[in-house]
Every structure is written in structure tokens, then in C-alpha cells.
Amino acid sequence: MSTAVWLDSDARFIAARGQPACLIDLALSRGIDSHRLLKGTGLFYEDLLEHDPLITARQFHRLIDNARQLLAADDSAFLFGQQLLPGHYGATSNLLLQADTVLQALQQLQRFKALLSPLCAPVIRIDEQSLYLYWLDSFDSGKNRQFMVDASMTAVTALCRQVCGHALPWQYHLMQAEPVYVEQYWVHLGEHLHFNSPTSFMRLPREHLITRAGQASAVLGRIAEQQSLQQLSALTAPQSLTDGLFDYLCEHISGLAGLEQVAANFAMSAATFKRRLQREGTHFQAQLDRARTLIATDLYLRRGFSNEAVASYLHFNDRTNFRRFLKRLTGRSPNDLRQFLGH
């Protein structure tokens, strides 16, 4: 990992005519004033129609924040999500539509996340029974976190529905407590909902992964892939700093020595690394906690690990520390969490 280039919150890489346009369209169709919607985003409506401006993650988050508050409706995230995938983004949308199977569509989504899901990174894990799709913030989401996760889950649900020709039996694990407007989740996602989850993820039985309706075109698929790769390589980097850090932590969690070692891997001094993370609105401990929570969840789910095995995998020296860690981040003791996740 010698390329020390990452997308940060101020990198202009999101095509405003892609996902942001979906949100602007939704808000305008609900009678929201375009000036109020775009206030503080540095984006102009005329610009969007005449050019194809690139915006930063920070600008997009500001737009989402505005739209969320102006729409002031419980279903905004779901309506937004329904438009996101496969979307109208040209080659990358075609790539999803020409996927041979649901699994391939999801893998392409993960590979081209900077183009297809710039704010919320999908992370795929598979075992003998199921596919697990975790959702991570690529940038500091602030108050938009739940909105983005809800929208992304709806988007993937709609994508698979389109690839398969019918709805798939996804299970949804959501971090928030059951909201008063739970009906929105029933209608837009389905009845398999689990609230108060340690991390946000979706789960699908494996037998549905190999299905698709009709026949994909191999030629069109190849063309779309090449065009998408060109678009991806035109970006300064394929993913955000925290996405990269997450990948690194997943790989090295068992032998993690400390911040200096991680920073060195990212070709930075510890001080620079800290500063870069701070500029992204986070810090190393928060990122480490996030990775550990997801890895613990994943080990319980896919490997059926015992508490001791998970603790030692995550490099915890004693059970009390591990217990305290889980309690602080998920509100559950190791045994509770195992039971909650169904082992």
C-alpha cells in the first residue's frame, strides 16, 4: 500500500448530476424552494443544468442536511434511496444492470463505491448460508448518518429487485431503536427488521445470490465495466481515508501494534495521520472502535466464535476489557450480543 492518496471531505469527486440530482429532484417535486435547498452547499441550480459540476462529500452532506430538514417527512430517505440504484449514471448504472447475478451486482457496487455510493461504503462478507452487506460512512456523516444508511439499504433493495425481477427476502439490522414511524420501514424495506443492532447491515440467504431475471449481455457488460474503470481511474483515489483505514484494520487487527505503525503504513507520521483524521471529523480511536465492532459482529455471525475467541482475535488481553468495550459500543454484553445475533 504505497499509494498514499485518499479521497478527503474536500475532494471534488461526486458528480452533482448523479446522486445529488436525485435528491434535488425529490425536494423540488415536493415544492421545496431551490434557493433554500442549495443554501450553503456552494452549488447552483443553473450550474447543475448547464454543466456537470463535481462536488465534495462535505457539500453533498450539506445538501442532504438541507433536504432532510426542509422535507421534514419520515419517508424522505426511502424515496431518495429508491432512485439511487441502478440510477441514471450511464456506464456504472449499466454495469449493475448487466451483472450476471445479484452477487455480481453487489460486488460491482462495492468495487465502484466511489462512483455509485460515494458517501456510504458497502462491505460484503459471505459465509455458507448468507451474504452480509455492512454499511460504513466514508466521510463524517454527522446527523445524516441514519438517513444515508436508510437510503442505501433501500437503494440496494431496489437494485436487487430490478436485477431479479422480484423482491428478495433481505433482513435489515439497524442501529437505531425502533422509531415511532416504523411503518415507513415496513413499507419501504419489509418486515424483517432488527433494531438496536450493534452495526448497520443487511443479510440475504445465499440461494438468492445466483439469480437474475432474463439474460445479461456479456458484451454490454464488458463495455460498461471498461468505461466504469476509466471513470474510477480518473478520480484521485478509489476510496476515502477512513475506508482505507477500515480495510487495513480488518486485515491487521490481530497484530495491531499502535498508531505509529498504522500511520507508517499510510506513509505519514503519527502527527500528520492524526491531523488528517481530525480534518475528516474523526479520530483514530473512533475508527478503531468502529472496525472492532464490525469485526466482532462478523465473527459471531459468520464463524460462530466464542466470546474468548472474539476477544483474543480483537487483541483484548482480558475478558473484562472486552466486555466493557462491547457494552460501551453496543449496549450489550458479549453473551447478549451473541444471542441477539442468533448464535
Next chain:
Amino acid sequence: MSTMFVLHRFKLLALLLLANGGALLYLSLGDLKPMAIWSWTDIAGEGGSALLVLVWAGLLLKGRPAGRVTNLLFFGLACLFFSLWMDSLDEFISLPESLTLDHWLESAPMPLGFALLTLGIYHWHCEQLAISAQMINRERHFREHRLFDKVTPLGDAGYFRRQLQQALPAAQANSEPLSLVMLDIDDFSAINRSYGHREGDRVLQLVAQQILLNLRSHDLLCRLAGDRFIVLLPATLEAQALTLAQELQQSIAHLALKSAGQGERLQLRATTVALMARQEEADALLKRLNIVMARAKQAPQLRQAQA
């Protein structure tokens, strides 16, 4: 806001001129009091009341459609304001003792204002009865504007839940059956995708109207979320509710909707399910109904998969 000033410009202008005229008249007849003898409590009391009445008049004009009732209420409030305004003016201006005009200007508009307000409120009451009759099937027993749905002219899930929480114990106390019907448009997201959200919202409004036409006078229709509607059926057995559910399903299938743009036919299909309440809480009942709906929605897919 600008439309309010344009629509009511003559009324507002007249009130402004009148208030101004009163002030000029007092100034021409009397002398300004020195600040030392101003009575601040009187100024706050009378002036504050005058201002509040002016705010009421503004909210009234902004919130209500123009018409007879609005005019009556406005002129009533205008008289009250004028009376309070003249009353607060004499805190600043001392008038000669011999003058009786000021008593008239302060006291006469007050009873007139109250009479107009009373008349206005009476007609407002009649108007409310007429509106309530139009709200049949959309409202029961209580109104809460914060629980209005933003798209359709119906109550939302929160309103429905509160209605159900009231209706369930009442039904149990009277040993009456209570049933629910849930209706979900099949593949509604396709309409949003192909025609846009504006068209999707329009279809939801029309579907809501269509469902209302099929209900009895004491049923309540709400929009649960998205394209899912729910009907509360008091004093209804499950068999009757099932019949109604089927009727609703057929009625949606036969609704010959045309798109707003090119006017082509939008083919709608709905899945409906019905349930009778057992000894359970509102939330549990809603969850149970939702699961029945999920099974009903999967059934055609299962048939497809088996075929």
C-alpha cells in the same frame, strides 16, 4: 406573506389610515405628556393588548381563505384594536377635560367589535360543521393538524395509532368487534421511477379519493406510509372486513387512472388484507396486520416461483 398583503390591501390600508387619523386627531386636540408622568404599566397593558390583537388579525388573514366569515372576524378584531389603540394613545397625550369625543372613540368601537366577533365566531362554527361533514372517513372524534399527512388529505400513521388506541378499549368495553383493512399498491415504486415523484404523489391522492368512495360513514382511512393505506372499521366482523378488502382491491384494479403528462393509462393493482382485533394492544395488532400483508404480498411470487 406577500399574497396576504395584496389580497387584503384595502382592509389593512383602511385600518392603518384610521389608526393614524386617530393619533393625528388627538395630537391636534391635546398636548404631549412629559415622559416623567408616563404610566408604564398602562402603556404595557393597553399597548401590548392592542399589538396582540393586531397579530391575531394578521394570523387570521394569513391563515384563512378570504370570505364572509374572515371579514366578520377581521372587522371585529379591527374595532377591538382601534379601541385599545385610542386608549393607549391618551397615555402619551393629555386631552382637555371638557372633551367627550375621546370617551366615544375609546369605548364605542369595543362593543361593536365584540358583536362582530361573536357573529363571526358563530358563522365560523357553522363553517366548521360543514367542513367536518367533508372530512368524513378521514377524521374521527379529534383533530390534530401535526398528524396530517403531507401528500394525501389523510391522517398519518401517528394519527391512526392514536385513533386505534382509543377505539380498541372502547370496542372491548362494548363487546363490539373491530376490524382493520390494509391496502398496499403493488410495485408502486415503478410509478415513482418512471413518472417521477410528483406523478407518484398525484396517484396516491387519487387512490385515497377512490378508497374514500368505498367506505361507510363511520370508517376511518389513514395513510400508513408510502403506498400503504389502512382503514379502521368499528363494529365490523372479520368476514365483513374481508368483503370490504376485496371490494377495495377490485375498485383499485378498475380505476382507469391516466398519467398527468401524456394521459396514458396507469394500470394499478393493490393487495388488501383484513383482520379482526383480538385482546391485544394497538401496536401488536398493527404488527400482526403487517405480517399478514407481507405474506399476502409474497404469495403471488411464490406461485410464480413454483410455476
